[in-house]
Amino acid sequence: MPDFAVHFFICNIFISIGIGIISIVRHLLKKYVSARILYYLWFFVLGLMTVPFLPADIFRLLPGLSSNHLSQTGLMDMSARPLFTDPGSIFTEANDFAVSVSSRTSLIPLFLLILWISGMAVVSFFTLRSFSRRRILEKSALPVQNPQVQDLYKKCCSELKIKKAVPVYSTAFLASPYAAGLLKPRIYLPIQLISDFSPAELRFILLHELQHCRQKDTFISFLMPLTGILYWFNPLVWYALRKIQCNREIACDSAVLQLLKPSDHHAYGNTLIDYAEKISHFPYTAGISGSKSQMESRILNIIHFQRDTKISRLRGGAVLTILACLFVFSAPALAFPGSPQYGEAYFPEHMDHISVVDLRDIFGDYDGSFVLYDSGQNTWTVYHPHNAAKRISPNSTYKIYDALLGLESGIITPGSTGMVWDGKDQPFHSWEADQTLDSAMKNSVNWYFQSIDSQLEFHSISSFLQKIQYGNQQLGSDIRLYWTDGALKISPFEQVDLLRKLNENQFHFSSEHIQTVKASILQSASPRSVLYGKTGTDRIDGKDISGWFIGFIESPDHVYYFATNIQNTASASGSKAAEITASALSKLKIPY
Numbered sequence: 001m002p003d004f005a006v007h008f009f010i011c012n013i014f015i016s017i018g019i020g021i022i023s024i025v026r027h028l029l030k031k032y033v034s035a036r037i038l039y040y041l042w043f044f045v046l047g048l049m050t051v052p053f054l055p056a057d058i059f060r061l062l063p064g065l066s067s068n069h070l071s072q073t074g075l076m077d078m079s080a081r082p083l084f085t086d087p088g089s090i091f092t093e094a095n096d097f098a099v100s101v102s103s104r105t106s107l108i109p110l111f112l113l114i115l116w117i118s119g120m121a122v123v124s125f126f127t128l129r130s131f132s133r134r135r136i137l138e139k140s141a142l143p144v145q146n147p148q149v150q151d152l153y154k155k156c157c158s159e160l161k162i163k164k165a166v167p168v169y170s171t172a173f174l175a176s177p178y179a180a181g182l183l184k185p186r187i188y189l190p191i192q193l194i195s196d197f198s199p200a201e202l203r204f205i206l207l208h209e210l211q212h213c214r215q216k217d218t219f220i221s222f223l224m225p226l227t228g229i230l231y232w233f234n235p236l237v238w239y240a241l242r243k244i245q246c247n248r249e250i251a252c253d254s255a256v257l258q259l260l261k262p263s264d265h266h267a268y269g270n271t272l273i274d275y276a277e278k279i280s281h282f283p284y285t286a287g288i289s290g291s292k293s294q295m296e297s298r299i300l301n302i303i304h305f306q307r308d309t310k311i312s313r314l315r316g317g318a319v320l321t322i323l324a325c326l327f328v329f330s331a332p333a334l335a336f337p338g339s340p341q342y343g344e345a346y347f348p349e350h351m352d353h354i355s356v357v358d359l360r361d362i363f364g365d366y367d368g369s370f371v372l373y374d375s376g377q378n379t380w381t382v383y384h385p386h387n388a389a390k391r392i393s394p395n396s397t398y399k400i401y402d403a404l405l406g407l408e409s410g411i412i413t414p415g416s417t418g419m420v421w422d423g424k425d426q427p428f429h430s431w432e433a434d435q436t437l438d439s440a441m442k443n444s445v446n447w448y449f450q451s452i453d454s455q456l457e458f459h460s461i462s463s464f465l466q467k468i469q470y471g472n473q474q475l476g477s478d479i480r481l482y483w484t485d486g487a488l489k490i491s492p493f494e495q496v497d498l499l500r501k502l503n504e505n506q507f508h509f510s511s512e513h514i515q516t517v518k519a520s521i522l523q524s525a526s527p528r529s530v531l532y533g534k535t536g537t538d539r540i541d542g543k544d545i546s547g548w549f550i551g552f553i554e555s556p557d558h559v560y561y562f563a564t565n566i567q568n569t570a571s572a573s574g575s576k577a578a579e580i581t582a583s584a585l586s587k588l589k590i591p592y
Helices: 002-029 035-053 107-139 147-160 191-195 199-214 217-230 235-259 262-274 292-303 310-334 395-409 437-442 446-454 458-468 492-503 511-520 574-587
Strands: 070-072 168-171 178-180 186-190 285-287 342-345 354-356 367-374 379-383 390-392 522-525 530-540 543-554 559-567
Touching: 002 035, 002 107, 002 235, 002 310, 035 217, 035 235, 035 310, 107 168, 107 186, 107 217, 147 199, 168 191, 178 199, 178 217, 186 191, 186 199, 191 199, 199 217, 199 235, 199 262, 217 235, 235 262, 235 292, 262 292, 367 492, 367 574, 395 437, 395 446, 395 458, 395 492, 395 511, 395 530, 395 543, 437 446, 437 511, 492 511, 492 543, 492 559, 511 522, 530 574, 543 574, 559 574
Parallel strands: 070 354, 168 186, 354 379
Antiparallel strands: 178 186, 178 285, 342 390, 367 379, 367 559, 522 530, 530 543, 543 559
């Protein structure tokens, strides 16, 4: 939650910019589009204000898992003699070294969270108190029985082509009429309107309130107080809410004026003026009254009113379409990414042949996924596709590509990969020694790869991530541990796809550098196959919560690429992921 508080406050900057943009667009277009289009423009602001509370995954399409591509299959025939009596024995070189990081929450995000919740509690109290007063008033209301009013009401419904009747109530405790109700709207009238029956005035009021119901304005009236509660601290949001209320009434006035004769416009304006001081401050309502400044804007709208034309409607449609496209493209950036370990979903392209296998007996109590790609057959074998599509921290598996970056940058060379230990204490004894790329990769020596990164500029690493399209390509603020602090994320599917591109050198790097990296992750070799792999562990507060083992197997006829990720509250290490990988490969009869 503290992480969300920081995310939410940052999103407010962009939401404030969005409010400014909509205000400018409205000002520029007010002479060219209808009042209702100008009102609809604010809907994008309301939509934008909901996005920070949505998970990023909701904006992600998951290609490749359509019903014609994804098939649930049984495992291959397991009746044959197992290929290996000890599946984990060949992974003894997959050493697992991980530095624990702290999950302690910073006081600033916690303070922001407490401040935000406290403010919401205060605003909610006043909103609920007003809502309670309104409910008491509505309980005192009775259905309108006056025959003249009923006849006039039916005529108004006919004018607006409303077939489903909206109940009309009256009460002596109401100063001005309004419409309310999220799913079943009702119209509430002051009893004076009934007793001092004025057909013209009551007609204007009924048309106005029915128009609110017809255009579902009561739903927007329901959202506005909720928005005020969530964004109580943002003055620009309050400004936008006032403008939405004013523009809602202007749009409703314009819709009524479309029905009235020009000679009735003056009388309609006088009706508004009569209610200028009769304001009912209730949440979740849409009424004919309003503040003095709002009434001034509405009267000016009546004076300068022009009927909608086909051209103005076309202009309005074009504006809404353009802004809708901008909203769709910008909204995902404000969505909440979730926990530091889990991010958006990703599937590689061209996944045409996928088989889902059941490896629950191998994974046991571990959550996670297993992905296997046979490049010779162009087939994917997956355990738990949903998890396999989730981007998570790569941890030390990223060191494969950090080594490649060091080689391509000239910091290390194939013939000289050595680095001298600076003598500082390290968390593991094997790290307290001079290192080569092979030893640093085998023992997952953080300082070796941090030394590579420290000799590069921030944009050089960022450009490299973009070039190889590594996961979400995010570095975060700490260049020392961006592969473990939750900034950089990659999915098991992406891990496999990237290993394939590395082995086939689709990056067009030096082939000697590719071979040097491959040699550093060599696990075992035999006449029938060569196994390459790298572990990774996410250790938080001394507990291993996520473990990786990724790699590939080269055989004479096939190259198999694999990625295993496991999650647990305390024992999900990279070495355990390697054991599970060995068992899975053995069960699937993959020779290694």
